[in-house]
Amino acid sequence: MMKLLIGNRNYSTWSLRPWLVLKHFEIPFDDEVLQLSGDGWRNVLAQRSPTGKVPVLIDGDLVVPETIAIIEYLADRFPDKAIWPTDLNQRAVARAASAEMHSSFMGLRSHAPMNLRASHPGKVGADTVAKDLHRLEVLWGDLLAKSGGPFLFGQFTAVDAMFAPAATRIRTYALPVSDLLAEYVEAIYALPAFQEWLALALHEPWIVDDDEIDVIQGRVKPGTLA
Known part of the structure; x- marks a missing residue:
């Protein structure tokens, strides 16, 4: 059976992505959490991952790091699962949007780290992420209008x-978005696979200061969050 090495569920955005694909499309796998903080965590990652990062998919002797590479491998390995849209043109658009997510949206990433346990309305200034939110309004809005939702390609x-x-991030920081985008956020949260990830994340005991907005913005000293 395949194994997916992941980081802390509460914070690890890149781990969440292939995990959702595996879980939603009912591909059998095990997972293992590798800590993203604490004594020697970087050494542990270096020993288990070719890149020193997560996620990593292990399938027999094959070791695949990097989220998009993992998803593409799964799409090739399980062509009947429709992991990407089945229409050629839609598939190209979906891959382009995914590549844009991989390379862009730096404002959201740096100013509004994923933190599933938290609720921090008002702690991220809308101006710091305005460019990224506008791009999401255009990108998601166009795809949802064409597909009719609830997801980007139906x-x-x-x-x-x-x-x-x-x-x-939109939910955690109560970022201002249109009703259409808010409905898409709700669709993601309602997905059974996401609900399973979220339930596990909420029970994690670990704190990663680098992803806690109160530490980032200087309201709380590192190492003091419980």
Whole structure:
């Protein structure tokens, strides 16, 4: 059986993405959490991952790091699962949007880290993420208008997994978005696979200061959050 090495569920955006694909499309796998903080965590990652990062998919002798590479491998390995849209043109658009997520949206990433346990309305200034929110309004809005929702291409596909962490940021920080985007965020949260991940994340005891907004913004000293 395949194994997916992941980081802390509460914070690890890149781990969430392939995990959702595996779980939603009912592909059998095990997972293992590798800590993203604490004594020697970087050494542990270096020993288990070719890149020193998570996620990593292990399938027999094959070791695949990097989220998009993992998703593409799964799509090739299980072509009957429709992990990407089945239409050629839609599939190209979905891959382009996923690549954009991979390379862009730096404002959201740096100013609004994923934190599934938290609720921090008002702690992220809208101006710091305005450019990224505008791009999401255009990108998601166009795709949802064409597909009719609830997901970007109607049914859940890999591109929704790629954007799921952005949806969590919108909810965690109560970022201003249109009703259409708010409905998409709700669709992500209602997905059974996401609900399973979320339930596990909420019971994690670990704190990663680098992803806690109160530490980032200087309201709380590192190492003092319980």
